[in-house]
């Protein structure tokens with residue numbers, strides 16, 4: 001059984017959904033935050049079936065200060081303040097840098113980076129006040145560390161690079177409070193995001209078979225297992241860290257000669 005309430009942003013789909021269901025299966029109380037309220041409600045129904053001790057769905061846009069603050073109030077009333085928070089909601093928009101329109105670039109940064117800040121700030125305020133420590137995990141990306149050969153990834157890469165820097169800085173600030181802040185780095189994971197912009201999933205799967213050392217895309221439940229470890233007390237001496245869950249992709253040099 002998991003004593004904590006676990007809150008997840010972007011819980012309606014993909015990696016966030018898998019983390020919410022994994023926490024539910026361990027008997028946690030769970031809070032699903034997503035800009036897609038119907039998706040959040042759907043995962044909460046599944047979480048209760050999976051064994052959650054309590055669950056709430058909240059429609060929340062992580063890029064909005066007022067939306068995030070209101071969501072954490074609803075969560076506190078319904079299932080208690082979270083002791084473990086997964087700041088995960090994200091979007092990807094790719095375009096050549098010289099023709100990227102500013103509003104699309106700003107939207108990516110608003111959701112992926114400002115959203116992580118707003119989510120963590122709300123969580124940390126409550127965790128510091130409660131004085132019992134806690135664990136926060138943010139979703140970064142290989143794009144924070146290496147260039148994407150597909151190109152057009154500047155906004156996404158900048159936002160995730162910001163998340164990784166944010167995690168290291170926040171970890172130092174909150175270590176004295178016993179609050180750990182870490183990042184997960186999922187590789188190419190089989191979620192809706194992979195086909196954003198109409199990309200062909202069969203082509204992506206075929207590319208993964210040859211390019212990823214483990215020979216395939218990751219599954220959301222595999223990333224969720226890594227995140228659950230970071231959220232749990234099992235990782236009690238880990239903070240300011242990045243857990244790479246990418247099938248070996250980032251360990252590989254592109255130079256095969």
Ligand code: NAI
Pocket residue numbers: 009010011012013014015016033034035036039060061062063088089090091111115139140141142185186187188189190191192193194
């Ligand atoms: P997904 O598209 O399946 O799920 C993203 C969820 O975030 C959706 O439910 C969506 O409604 C929600 N969302 C989008 N904008 C939001 C907003 N403003 N406020 C609240 N919720 C919002 O994608 P996936 O793959 O599960 O992505 C989760 C995280 O993992 C993202 O941060 C993404 O950048 C990251 N990631 C994904 C990788 C992949 O290959 N799938 C690889 C590396 C990182």
